[in-house]
Amino acid sequence: MKNKRTVNFIFLIIAIILGSTLIxxxxxxxxxxxxxxxxxxxxxxxxxSIFIIVKDYKKSPEK
Numbered sequence: 001m002k003n004k005r006t007v008n009f010i011f012l013i014i015a016i017i018l019g020s021t022l023i024x025x026x027x028x029x030x031x032x033x034x035x036x037x038x039x040x041x042x043x044x045x046x047x048x049s050i051f052i053i054v055k056d057y058k059k060s061p062e063k
Contacts (some may be wrong), residue, residue: 008056011049018046 022042025034033039 006056008053011052015046015049015053018042018049022046 020040022033025039025042026032027034
């Protein structure tokens with residue numbers, strides 16, 4: 001039997017929530033965030049969750 005690749009569901013939900021929050025906080029007229037410090041934390045966690053999703057997906061399935 002082949003093992004199927006799966007996406008880490010928890011990190012996927014985190015990435016979706018943080019991505020939508022970052023878009024809502026970004027002001028496209030001035031090209032700045034409303035709360036810069038909070039946006040930096042959101043970006044770091046968003047990138048970390050995307051990294052974990054890609055790393056787990058690329059990992060070859062064990063036999």
